[in-house]
Amino acid sequence: MERTFLDISRVVVRFSAGALPVLNGVDLKVKQGEYVAVIGHSGCGKSTLLNVVAGLLPATLGGVVLEGTEVNEPGPDRAVVFQNHSLLPWLTVYENVRLAVDRTVGRSMSRAERDAWTRENLALVRMTDHAQKRPHEISGGMKQRVGIARALAMRPKVLLLDEPFGALDALTRAHLQDQVMDIHARLGTTVMMITHDVDEAVLLSDRIVMMTNGPNAAIGEVLDLDLPRPRDRLALASDARFLAAREAVLRFLHERHALPEVA
Ligand SMILES: Nc1ncnc2c1ncn2[C@@H]1O[C@H](COP(=O)(O)OP(=O)(O)OP(=O)(O)O)[C@@H](O)[C@H]1O
Numbered sequence: 424m425e426r427t428f429l430d431i432s433r434v435v436v437r438f439s440a441g442a443l444p445v446l447n448g449v450d451l452k453v454k455q456g457e458y459v460a461v462i463g464h465s466g467c468g469k470s471t472l473l474n475v476v477a478g479l480l481p482a483t484l485g486g487v488v489l490e491g492t493e494v495n496e497p498g499p500d501r502a503v504v505f506q507n508h509s510l511l512p513w514l515t516v517y518e519n520v521r522l523a524v525d526r527t528v529g530r531s532m533s534r535a536e537r538d539a540w541t542r543e544n545l546a547l548v549r550m551t552d553h554a555q556k557r558p559h560e561i562s563g564g565m566k567q568r569v570g571i572a573r574a575l576a577m578r579p580k581v582l583l584l585d586e587p588f589g590a591l592d593a594l595t596r597a598h599l600q601d602q603v604m605d606i607h608a609r610l611g612t613t614v615m616m617i618t619h620d621v622d623e624a625v626l627l628s629d630r631i632v633m634m635t636n637g638p639n640a641a642i643g644e645v646l647d648l649d650l651p652r653p654r655d656r657l658a659l660a661s662d663a664r665f666l667a668a669r670e671a672v673l674r675f676l677h678e679r680h681a682l683p684e685v686a
Pocket residue numbers: 438445463464465466467468469470471472619637
């Protein structure tokens with residue numbers, strides 16, 4: 424049996440003493456190199472779960488262990504990319520990534536190595552030609568690419584993506600999904616991605632974790648995707664396995680766990 428890499432164990436999150444917990448007993452074991460998507464209706468607690476894994480929010484009960492070490496605070500081994508790019512506006516694209524390098528992995532590198540590592544990560548997201556621009560001079564999709572480069576530059580054990588493509592138009596989104604698939608294939612990074620988008624979850628993931636509605640949310644079902652990689656969005660559009668997986672997730676969200684007002 425493959426060893427658990429990221430172990431989310433019986434996580435309960437309660438924001439106030441009198442209220443019901445938002446999450447009530449989330450258990451998830453992620454293998455190294457696995458791409459896991461977490462999907463569920465708005466407000467079910469997806470970001471809350473990601474924040475617990477990131478170490479940004481303590482679990483009320485239960486906890487998270489990454490490669491044998493308990494998560495108690497944020498750290499570069501769990502780099503997060505949020506929906507709204509959080510680049511520093513007064514720094515260039517290069518400087519935004521370089522800052523992360525200098526503050527994390529770069530401590531053990533020479534100046535020239537830090538420069539090369541920064542450029543390598545910018546190249547990975549195809550931002551080399553825009554390295555000297557500032558955030559206001561690049562598009563939303565480019566900003567997300569820089570955010571991904573910055574996260575990868577920390578050499579994280581787990582890349583945590585919180586709706587990273589949520590604010591982008593459909594074509595830019597598709598382009599970025601393809602790039603993330605390519606990066607995942609090349610680097611073998613373990614990824615946990617929050618999404619609302621069923622097609623995105625099926626296209627990118629090895630497993631889809633479907634959450635029940637909150638409060639008291641937990642994992643309702645987990646779907647294993649045996650679609651071979653590399654995956655091609657056009658070929659998959661008519662692939663019976665892709666369509667069956669898509670339908671299974673849609674049925675979970677809109678039949679078994681439809682929101683009360685639309686049920
Ligand atoms: N700091 C907080 N204090 C109190 N309640 C919170 C806090 N953070 C989140 N919540 C509540 O917890 C619930 C889950 O929120 P969360 O953002 O995790 O959901 P989500 O599934 O990520 O939603 P969405 O898909 O809309 O982003 C919501 O009811 C939210 O109001």
